[in-house]
Every structure is written in C-alpha cells, then in structure tokens.
Amino acid sequence: MQSAKHSMTVKTDEFFRKADQLIAAGRFIDSKGWVPATSGNFSAKLSDGNIAITVSGRHKGRLQADDIMLIDSKGNSLDGKKPSAETLLHTSLYQRFPDVQAVLHPHSINATLTARLFKHEIVLKDYELLKAFAGINTHETRISIPIFGNDQDIPRLADKVENYLDRHDHAVYGYIIAGHGFYTWGASVDDALRHLEALEFLFDVEIRLHGVTRL
Amino acid sequence: MQSAKHSMTVKTDEFFRKADQLIAAGRFIDSKGWVPATSGNFSAKLSDGNIAITVSGRHKGRLQADDIMLIDSKGNSLDGKKPSAETLLHTSLYQRFPDVQAVLHPHSINATLTARLFKHEIVLKDYELLKAFAGINTHETRISIPIFGNDQDIPRLADKVENYLDRHDHAVYGYIIAGHGFYTWGASVDDALRHLEALEFLFDVEIRLHGVTRL
Amino acid sequence: MQSAKHSMTVKTDEFFRKADQLIAAGRFIDSKGWVPATSGNFSAKLSDGNIAITVSGRHKGRLQADDIMLIDSKGNSLDGKKPSAETLLHTSLYQRFPDVQAVLHPHSINATLTARLFKHEIVLKDYELLKAFAGINTHETRISIPIFGNDQDIPRLADKVENYLDRHDHAVYGYIIAGHGFYTWGASVDDALRHLEALEFLFDVEIRLHGVTRL
Amino acid sequence: MQSAKHSMTVKTDEFFRKADQLIAAGRFIDSKGWVPATSGNFSAKLSDGNIAITVSGRHKGRLQADDIMLIDSKGNSLDGKKPSAETLLHTSLYQRFPDVQAVLHPHSINATLTARLFKHEIVLKDYELLKAFAGINTHETRISIPIFGNDQDIPRLADKVENYLDRHDHAVYGYIIAGHGFYTWGASVDDALRHLEALEFLFDVEIRLHGVTRL
Numbered sequence: 001m002q003s004a005k006h007s008m009t010v011k012t013d014e015f016f017r018k019a020d021q022l023i024a025a026g027r028f029i030d031s032k033g034w035v036p037a038t039s040g041n042f043s044a045k046l047s048d049g050n051i052a053i054t055v056s057g058r059h060k061g062r063l064q065a066d067d068i069m070l071i072d073s074k075g076n077s078l079d080g081k082k083p084s085a086e087t088l089l090h091t092s093l094y095q096r097f098p099d100v101q102a103v104l105h106p107h108s109i110n111a112t113l114t115a116r117l118f119k120h121e122i123v124l125k126d127y128e129l130l131k132a133f134a135g136i137n138t139h140e141t142r143i144s145i146p147i148f149g150n151d152q153d154i155p156r157l158a159d160k161v162e163n164y165l166d167r168h169d170h171a172v173y174g175y176i177i178a179g180h181g182f183y184t185w186g187a188s189v190d191d192a193l194r195h196l197e198a199l200e201f202l203f204d205v206e207i208r209l210h211g212v213t214r215l
Numbered sequence: 216m217q218s219a220k221h222s223m224t225v226k227t228d229e230f231f232r233k234a235d236q237l238i239a240a241g242r243f244i245d246s247k248g249w250v251p252a253t254s255g256n257f258s259a260k261l262s263d264g265n266i267a268i269t270v271s272g273r274h275k276g277r278l279q280a281d282d283i284m285l286i287d288s289k290g291n292s293l294d295g296k297k298p299s300a301e302t303l304l305h306t307s308l309y310q311r312f313p314d315v316q317a318v319l320h321p322h323s324i325n326a327t328l329t330a331r332l333f334k335h336e337i338v339l340k341d342y343e344l345l346k347a348f349a350g351i352n353t354h355e356t357r358i359s360i361p362i363f364g365n366d367q368d369i370p371r372l373a374d375k376v377e378n379y380l381d382r383h384d385h386a387v388y389g390y391i392i393a394g395h396g397f398y399t400w401g402a403s404v405d406d407a408l409r410h411l412e413a414l415e416f417l418f419d420v421e422i423r424l425h426g427v428t429r430l
Numbered sequence: 431m432q433s434a435k436h437s438m439t440v441k442t443d444e445f446f447r448k449a450d451q452l453i454a455a456g457r458f459i460d461s462k463g464w465v466p467a468t469s470g471n472f473s474a475k476l477s478d479g480n481i482a483i484t485v486s487g488r489h490k491g492r493l494q495a496d497d498i499m500l501i502d503s504k505g506n507s508l509d510g511k512k513p514s515a516e517t518l519l520h521t522s523l524y525q526r527f528p529d530v531q532a533v534l535h536p537h538s539i540n541a542t543l544t545a546r547l548f549k550h551e552i553v554l555k556d557y558e559l560l561k562a563f564a565g566i567n568t569h570e571t572r573i574s575i576p577i578f579g580n581d582q583d584i585p586r587l588a589d590k591v592e593n594y595l596d597r598h599d600h601a602v603y604g605y606i607i608a609g610h611g612f613y614t615w616g617a618s619v620d621d622a623l624r625h626l627e628a629l630e631f632l633f634d635v636e637i638r639l640h641g642v643t644r645l
Numbered sequence: 646m647q648s649a650k651h652s653m654t655v656k657t658d659e660f661f662r663k664a665d666q667l668i669a670a671g672r673f674i675d676s677k678g679w680v681p682a683t684s685g686n687f688s689a690k691l692s693d694g695n696i697a698i699t700v701s702g703r704h705k706g707r708l709q710a711d712d713i714m715l716i717d718s719k720g721n722s723l724d725g726k727k728p729s730a731e732t733l734l735h736t737s738l739y740q741r742f743p744d745v746q747a748v749l750h751p752h753s754i755n756a757t758l759t760a761r762l763f764k765h766e767i768v769l770k771d772y773e774l775l776k777a778f779a780g781i782n783t784h785e786t787r788i789s790i791p792i793f794g795n796d797q798d799i800p801r802l803a804d805k806v807e808n809y810l811d812r813h814d815h816a817v818y819g820y821i822i823a824g825h826g827f828y829t830w831g832a833s834v835d836d837a838l839r840h841l842e843a844l845e846f847l848f849d850v851e852i853r854l855h856g857v858t859r860l
Contacts (some may be wrong), residue, residue, distance in 0.1 A: 032678075033247075036416040037347035037409045059409075107344065112420050128825035129752065134681035138797045139729055139824055150343055152353045179354055180343035194682045194704075201681040205757050248462075251631040252562035254622045274624075327635050341511065365558055367568045394569055395558035463677075466846040467777035489839075534817045537774065542850050580773055582783045602702035609784055 011070060011079075018044040018052045019068035019187040021102075026054075028193070029106055030061020034200065039107035040181065041084040044189055045094050049073045056084045088158045089104060093185055096165060099183045102192040109179030110203040115147050115178035117210050122147065122176070124202045132198035133173050145199065147176040174199055223275040226285060226294075233259040233267045234283035236317075236404040241269075243408070244321050245276020249415065255396065256299040259404055260309050264288045268305060271297045303373045308400055311380060315400045317407040322396030329362070330393035332425050336361050336393070339417045347413035348388050348407060360414065362391040385416035389414055435545035441500060441509075448474040448482045449498035451532075451619040456484075458534055458623070460491020464630065469537035470611065471514040473475050474619055475524050479503045483520060486512045505611060518588045523615055526595060530615045532622040537611030540633040544610035545577050552577065552606070554632045563603050575629065577606040604629055656724075658716060663689040663697045663711035666834040667748075671699075673838070674751055675706020679845065684752035685826065686729040689834055690739050694718045701729045733803045738830055741810060745830045747837040752826030755848040759792070760823035762802055762855050766791050767821070769847045777843035778818050780837060790844065792821040 019112070022042045029035050040060045043053035051071050054060065056065040068161060069081035075091045084090075090103045114122050124130065125142035135144065146164055151157040165172060173195055174184035184199055186192035237257045244250050255275045258268035266286050269275065273282040284296035290306045292298060299305075305318045329337050339345065340357035348358065361379055366372040372392070380387060388410055389399035399414055401407035452472045459465050464641055470490045473483035481501050484490065488497040498510035505521045506516065507513060514520075520533045544552050555572035563573065576594055581587040587607070595602060604614035614629055616622035667687045674680050675790045684807035688698035696716050699705065703712040720736045729735075736747045759767050769775060770787035778788065791809055796802040802822070810817060818840055819829035820841060829844055831837035 033416075037344060038412040039344055039347065059405075109416060109419055111422070112342070113423060116424060126795070126824050127757075128822070129682060129684055132684065139795050140797070150354050152343070152355070176345070179341050198682040201678075201754065204754055208754070209761060215651055248631075249483055252628040254559055254560060254562065304507060324638070327557070328638055331639060365556070365569050367570070392558070394556050449716075466772060467843040469774055469777065539846060539849055539853070542772070543853060546854060572753070580784050582785070607773070609771050 004051070012046070014046050015050075015052055015068075015070060016065065018046065018189070019065055022052065022054065022068055023063045023065070025104065025189055025193050026060040026063045029104070029196070030059075032108075032200070033094065034106040034108040034196075035060035036107065040080055041086060041105050042088045042103070043091075045100070046104045050078065051090065051094065053083050053087060053090060056082050086154055088154050089183060092158050092162060093183070096162070097185070099187050101187050102189040103183065103185045104189075104192045104196050105181060105183045106196060106200075108200060108208060110200055110205075111176050111182040112179060113207050114145075114203045115176050117207060118147065120147055121145060122203065122206060124206070126192075127202060127205075129198050129201055132194050133171075134186065134195075135171060143173060145174050145176060148171075150178050150180045177202070227247065227261070229261050230265075230267055230283075230285060231280065233261065233404070234280055237267065237269065237281070237283055238278040240319065240404055241275040241278045241410050244319070244411070245274075246394040246409040247323075247415070249321040249411075251322065256305075256320050258305045259317045259319070260315070265293065266309065268298050271299045292314040293294060303367055304376065304398060307373050307377060308398070311377070312358060312400070314402050316402050317421050318398060319404075319405040319407045319411050320396060320398045321411060321415075323415060323418075325415055325422060326391050327394060328422050329418045330391050330395075333362065337418070337421060339340060339373050339421070342417060342420075343359045344413050344416055347409050348386070349401065349410075358386070358388060360391060360397070361387075362393055365393050365395045376385060442476070442569070442590050444476050445480075445482055445498075445500060446495065447618070448476065449495055450498060452484065452498055453493045453495070455534065455619055455623050456490040456493045458488075459534070459626070462538075462630070464536040464626075465490040465540040466537065471520075471544070473520045473534075474532045475530070480508065481524065483513050483517060483522065486514045498567050516584055519591065519613060522588050522592060523613070525615050526592070527615070529617050531571075531617050532619040532643075533613060533615045534619075534622045534626050535611060535613045536626060538630060539635075540630055540637060541606050541612040542609060543637050544633045545606050547637060549576065550577055551575060552636060554636070557632060557635075559628050559631055562624050563601075564616065565601060569588065573601070573603060575604050575606060575612070576602075576609055580610045646714050657691070659691050660695075660697055660713075660715060661710065663691065664710055664836070668698065668708045668710070668715055669698065669750065670834055671708045672837050674749070674841070675704075677753075677845070679751040679753040680705040680840075681752065686731060686735075686750050687748070687756055688735045689747045690745070695723065696735065696739065698728050698732060698735060701727050705777050724777065731799055733799050734828060737807060738828070741807070742830070744832050746832050747834040748828060748830045749834075749841050750828045751827060751841060751845075753845060753848075755845055755852060756821050756827040757824060758852050760825075761849045762852060763792065767848065767851060769851070772847060772850075774843050777839050778816070779831065779840075780816060786860040788816070788818060790819050790821060790827070791817075792823055793827045795823050799849045 008153050038057050038059050041054045043051050045051050052068050053071055055067050055069050070078040071083050075087040093100055093103050121144045123144050125143055126139055128139045130139055148160050174182050176182040184195040187197050253272050253274050256269045257264050260266050267283050268286055270282050270284050284292040286298050290302040308315055308318050336359045338357055338359050341354055343354045345351050345354055363375050389397050391397040399410040401410050431453050458571050466486050468489050471484045475479050477483050483501055487498050500508040501513050505517040513605050523530055523533050551574045553572055553574050556569055558569045560566050578590050606612040614625040616625050683702050683704050686699045688696050690696050697713050698716055700712050700714050713724040716728050720732040738745055738748050763769045766789045768787055768789050771784055775781050793805050819827050821827040829840040831840050
C-alpha cells in the first residue's frame with residue numbers, strides 16, 4: 001500500500017547509487033548462473049541505517065531501479081513495496097556487524113551440491129584465494145563455512161544463524177542454507193561480491209576434488 | 216503459400232509484443248546452450264485464442280520477428296508459414312489449461328541426460344527452488360517430471376501426454392521427451408521461463424548427485 | 431609475396447559476404463570455447479569455384495575481414511596470403527561433394543575427449559538432434575563419426591579421409607582427428623554451423639554418459 | 646605516496662597501448678572465470694625496459710587505465726602506485742628471457758585442480774594444440790609444466806622458479822603454483838594469451854581424462 005507515510009520517504013542519491021551497485025552485481029551474478037529463476041536477494045546499508053534491498057519475486061539478473069526498495073533497520077518497508085521473505089537474515093547481519101555494508105544471497109548449483117556433500121560445514125584451507133577474504137593475508141589458514149538446514153520459518157532460521165555466530169568469535173564470511181544457496185557479506189557491495197566469487201570458486205574446486213577422492 | 220486468406224490476417228500489437236518476448240527468451244535460452252542447432256520451439260497465446268509460435272527450422276537464439284508466425288487454436292497456419300512439426304504439443308496444452316499463456320520447449324544436455332539416467336520420471340524434492348513453480352511456497356514438497364519415449368508421430372506422442380495428464384490431477388510443471396528435451400509452460404512467457412530455468416537447475420543438480428551417489 | 435598477379439585478383443561482393451559469415455561463425459564458435467588459442471580453420475566456396483578461407487595463425491574468435499583470404503580450388507593462394515596448413519582437407523571435401531559450400535574445423539575439448547574415449551568411431555543414435563543433419567528426419571537412425579589419428583603430413587591425412595569416404599557410400603557428416611578437433615561441412619555456412627553445434631552437443635552427452643556407464 | 650619524482654614520470658603512448666592490451670586480455674580471461682575475485686596479475690614490458698603491470702587488489706575483468714601502473718625493471722614503482730605482491734615473479738622472467746614481452750598470471754579452477762591431481766608436474770603430449778606454443782610445429786612432442794608449492798615469501802618462491810629454470814635448458818612455457826594459479830609468458834600480450842588459452846584447454850582435458858582413467 002502506498003500510504004501517505006510511504007510517499008513521504010525521499011530516496012536519496014546514496015540510495016540510487018547503492019541500488020545501481022546491486023543491479024550491476026545482479027547482472028554479473030546471473031551471468032554465472034548463480035541466481036536462476038527469481039532466486040536470491042541482495043541488500044546494501046545506507047549511512048542513515050536504512051537499507052536498500054531487492055523487492056520480492058524479481059529476476060536478479062534483470063533488475064531495474066524499481067526492483068530495489070527501502071526498508072528500515074528492523075525490516076519495515078518504507079516505500080510500500082514488499083521486501084524478500086528473507087529480509088530478517090539481512091537485517092540481523094547488519095545489526096550484529098556494524099562494518100557490514102552489503103549482504104548478497106546467491107542460489108547456486110555449487111552451494112546446493114556443497115550442502116549435500118559436506119553436510120554441516122565445509123572447511124577451506126591452503127588456498128591463495130582465501131586472501132580474497134577481508135583480513136586474511138596468507139593461504140596458510142583455514143575458514144569454515146557452516147551449513148544450516150533449510151527452514152520456511154525465517155525467524156527460526158535467523159535464530160539458528162545468530163546462535164552459531166554467538167558461539168564463534170572468529171571471523172565468519174558466509175553460511176550455506178541446504179538446498180537454498182548461501183549468504184555472504186562485506187564492507188561494501190564490491191567486498192561482498194569478492195567474497196561471493198571466492199566462495200563459488202572454492203566450493204567448485206572442493207566439489208570436484210570430493211568426486212575424485214571418493215573414488 | 217501466401218494465399219489471399221493469409222494476407223488478410225492482420226497481426227496485432229499484441230502479436231508483436233508476444234513475439235518480442237519469445238525472441239528475447241530465445242536469446243537467453245540459447246546463451247545457456249539449451250537450444251543447439253535449430254532445436255526447440257516456443258509459443259505464446261494471444262487474447263483472441265490464436266497463438267504466436269516459432270516457424271519450423273529457425274535457430275532459436277537468433278530469431279527475427281519474421282521467425283514468429285500466427286496459428287489458430289487448432290494449429291492451422293494463419294499466415295501461410297509452416298509451424299513446428301510439434302505444434303500439436305503446444306495447442307493441446309493451451310486447450311487443457313486455460314491459464315497457460317506460454318509454452319517453451321528447450322533441448323538441453325541436462326534434459327537428455329536426465330532421460331537416460333532416470334528413465335520414467337525424475338522426482339524433485341526439498342529444494343528451495345521449487346518455490347519458483349507457481350503455487351508452491353515451501354521447499355517441503357515434491358514434484359514429479361514424467362519422461363516419455365520420443366516419437367516422430369506427434370499425435371501419438373500428444374496422446375501419451377494427454378493420457379498422463381488425465382491420470383494425474385496434481386499440478387504438472389513440465390515433461391521430458393527422451394533424447395529430445397523438455398516442455399514447460401506458465402501464465403506468461405516470464406512464468407514459463409522461470410519454470411524452465413528452475414527445471415534446468417534442478418536437473419543439473421540431480422545429474423551431478425546421481426554420479427556421486429552411484430560411486 | 432604480393433605479386434602483380436595477386437594484386438590483379440578482384441575480391442567480389444560474394445567473397446566479402448561469405449567472409450562476413452565466416453567471421454560471425456568464428457565469434458559464435460569461440461564464445462563456446464571451441465577454437466582456443468589460434469586453433470581451427472573455416473572456409474566457404476564461391477560460385478566461381480574459388481574458396482574463401484581463414485589465414486593461418488589468426489584467432490578464430492576475433493577475425494577481421496583481412497584474416498579471410500582467397501584460394502583456388504586446388505588450394506593455391508590467389509592474394510599472396512598464406513592459408514592454413516590444412517587447406518587440403520578443405521579443398522578435397524569441396525572436390526568430392528559438389529553440394530558442400532562450407533567447411534568448419536573447430537578444436538574442442540569434447541572432440542579431444544571423444545577421440546580418447548571412443549578410439550575409432552563414435553556412433554550417435556536415437557537422438558532427436560540427429561534431425562539437425564541434412565537429410566535426416568527421424569531420431570530412429572544412427573550416424574557414425576570416424577576418428578583418424580593425427581598426422582602433420584596433411585596429404586597423407588587427406589588420403590586417409592578420402593579412403594574412408596571411398597569405402598562408405600552412406601552420408602558422412604564429419605570426422606574427428608585425434609587430439610586435434612573435428613571437421614564438418616554443409617550446403618552453406620549456416621548448415622555447417624548447425625552440424626557443428628549438433629555434433630558438439632552429441633559428443634558432450636556421449637562423453638558424460640560414458641563416465642557414468644563405466645562406473 | 647605521489648612524490649615529486651613520481652609526478653615526473655611521463656607515461657608514453659606505448660604505455661597506454663600496452664595497458665589497453667592488458668585491460669582487453671583481462672576482460673577475456675575473466676569472461677572464462679580464470680581470475681575470480683581480485684586474483685591474478687598481468688604485465689607487459691616497454692621498449693625502455695620499464696614494465697606496465699596491474700595495481701594490487703583490482704578486479705582483473707574490470708580494469709580501467711588507472712589500474713595499470715609503471716615499474717622499473719627491478720620492480721620499483723615509478724608512479725607511486727602499489728604493484729602486486731608478486732611483482733618479483735614478473736621481473737625475474739623479463740630479466741631471464743630477453744624475448745619475453747608479457748607475463749600473465751591467471752588463477753583458475755583447472756590450474757588449482759591440476760596441482761592437486763598431478764603433484765610435481767603435468768606432462769602434455771600428442772596434442773595438436775601444442776603447436777600454439779612458440780617454436781613447436783608438431784603434436785609429436787611433449788612439454789612439462791612444473792608445479793611449485795605456494796609460498797607467501799615471494800623472493801623464496803622466485804628462487805625456486807629460478808632454480809628450476811637454471812636446471813632445465815629446454816623451453817618452459819609456464820609454471821603452476823599449487824592452490825594459486827599459473828604463470829605463462831610470451832613475445833607479446835597476444836602470444837602470452839595464446840599460451841594461456843592453450844594451457845587452460847590442455848589442463849581441462851587432462852583433468853577430465855584423469856577422472857576417467859582412475860576409475
């Protein structure tokens with residue numbers, strides 16, 4: 001509903017700049033086949049704490065300015081549009097990590113296979129590409145990407161993620177939801193996209209090696 | 216033959232709008248490698264019940280306006296052009312399902328492999344991407360995509376499809392013809408394309424898991 | 431050497447039209463990864479019997495008009511440029527088959543793997559896509575694509591091909607040279623390209639099934 | 646720091662021409678998925694012995710003129726920008742091989758898998774595509790691509806490479822760093838890119854055959 005309150009919300013230049021970044025990210029991510037059909041969702045935080053986020057049900061490779069909406073930090077629509085059902089997974093990341101400025105959720109074959117083959121977590125170690133993750137400057141390290149069961153009850157799923165993050169004080173760069181893709185984030189849309197590309201590459205390598213080493 | 220009757224058929228703005236949608240869909244589908252050589256065919260229903268459909272033998276990734284023709288609901292050419300040999304598979308879907316406004320038939324490696332590996336049907340369950348199918352709003356469900364033997368006798372093949380649909384009153388989102396690709400449909404070209412992308416993704420995942428689990 | 435004789439050769443509109451078709455074909459073939467580095471070569475016959483063919487050593491995905499040269503039906507350069515070392519494989523096909531108007535030689539991973547896995551021939555049967563080959567109108571048929579050992583002695587390799595074609599009077603749509611790609615041809619550049627796309631698709635399917643059925 | 650000395654460095658037309666070649670090479674390499682995130686680096690030697698090289702931390706598929714910097718033959722920045730941490734791997738190749746005019750370092754899945762599956766070297770033989778390497782004119786030969794362990798200590802890694810090259814006087818066309826991609830080079834950006842494409846193709850074929858032959 002376009003209420004009077006909504007029509008009062010003025011979209012800033014910053015909103016449109018971030019929206020453009022999300023649209024370009026979507027085009028790139030889709031060109032790789034990582035957001036098939038209308039899967040996935042993306043967001044970017046604005047300096048006033050509000051959030052630009054993809055509208056529910058749009059194709060992420062063919063986003064228009066109109067497909068990016070404005071919500072507050074609690075996930076309430078500020079322009080009358082309907083945000084993704086998974087908005088809470090975005091807002092809780094922004095709330096927990098003040099430095100996070102963008103959250104990307106692709107839905108790829110590699111993430112889907114990773115969840116099936118690696119069950120509870122995938123450990124990535126000894127890869128030069130680990131240096132793509134903020135704060136890592138050597139391949140001689142390891143990161144763990146946790147895998148959660150899928151759940152249509154998003155508050156319950158968000159709790160599971162919160163609980164995991166509460167129990168782990170090392171840096172976490174993303175998580176997989178089984179049969180559903182993965183979430184990653186960063187200090188800018190570019191940073192989150194770098195993490196996304198690195199995770200896709202590393203999942204791909206691990207899946208292929210898994211096939212070989214099982215033989 | 217361009218008879219007088221044919222030249223009388225006036226193509227409406229709606230025809231050209233739908234034709235443009237089919238051309239764009241073809242470009243996207245071909246970019247993924249899902250309509251090699253001149254395989255595949257696409258159609259969209261108009262509000263008067265006539266149907267815009269691809270002309271026989273054209274490359275579906277490089278369609279021009281001239282490669283989309285007009286047929287009536289029985290499959291008779293209204294403009295003197297020759298429709299696909301498989302036109303009956305389109306018209307019978309429109310006749311059975313009044314809500315169907317578009318039918319897409321890609322011819323992909325994944326569909327070909329699925330028919331070889333899964334024989335009579337492929338069951339897709341517990342995937343978030345099932346929500347891409349109209350009317351499904353949870354991953355906690357399953358759909359079955361039947362696989363029919365290939366047949367150059369299209370009326371006989373259409374009968375086999377009709378017979379299957381008569382016996383199943385749950386929603387059916389597509390079917391595979393062995394060695395020949397698959398058919399899917401929807402309430403618009405966009406809807407059918409969303410179903411197509413989702414099926415390609417899910418076939419791909421299942422084929423890869425099939426290889427692993429057989430080990 | 432640009433001799434006086436060469437500078438007398440007038441390139442016709444037909445030459446430039448065919449050259450454009452070969453350039454566009456190259457762009458498409460390269461986009462699929464089927465002519466890596468400077469591998470592959472392409473040609474098209476003109477109505478006077480001369481042949482437009484790619485110059486030796488150029489990247490087939492980034493061809494310019496200048497990269498297509500003119501030879502006579504024996505393979506002699508008519509414009510002073512140096513044709514591919516494999517020109518004889520083109521001219522002997524034109525000589526044998528009067529209807530052939532274009533010859534395409536890609537160099538793909540699928541052709542390379544096919545030669546390693548299937549040794550002397552690959553048989554393709556029961557595929558709807560067989561209808562992409564000129565003169566075939568049912569999937570209920572089979573074609574054989576012979577595989578020859580690679581040889582830097584092109585006249586000797588051409589003899590091996592001639593010998594095979596002499597002994598087989600059924601239609602032959604292409605042949606593989608082990609570790610070296612394949613040749614296919616048709617009544618136009620479009621026809622040859624349709625054969626090329628169909629063969630790539632079918633090789634791909636057969637290779638993947640080979641892996642599965644060997645398990 | 647933009648010191649007075651730096652601002653004195655005049656970038657020549659040659660610099661900008663080579664920079665354009667590296668930018669175009671990056672776009673092509675990224676389109677294949679061979680420089681994910683901000684991995685990889687590229688350089689080209691100028692006629693005065695200075696070197697155009699990619700700035701540290703930029704995405705190699707989306708390079709701007711500003712992302713290519715100037716260093717001297719020892720690797721010192723001439724324009725105040727920060728070159729890749731791996732600059733020494735470039736400069737030592739230029740120092741050893743006077744004919745080398747370009748060095749490309751992609752970071753691909755195939756190189757990563759090759760290091761895991763083939764350990765110390767991968768031998769490539771009997772491929773027509775070996776003719777893509779400068780100086781090879783038959784498939785009846787073999788080349789070896791050595792695989793070195795990854796090391797964040799670049800001088801130590803460079804020493805390992807130097808040591809290998811000292812002990813081998815046959816032509817070496819590239820080397821792999823485990824978990825980190827590969828280096829290749831040539832007498833021009835085009836030559837290095839041809840070597841890169843050929844190595845990617847050959848790694849891909851060998852990896853797939855490795856899976857099959859291990860069964």
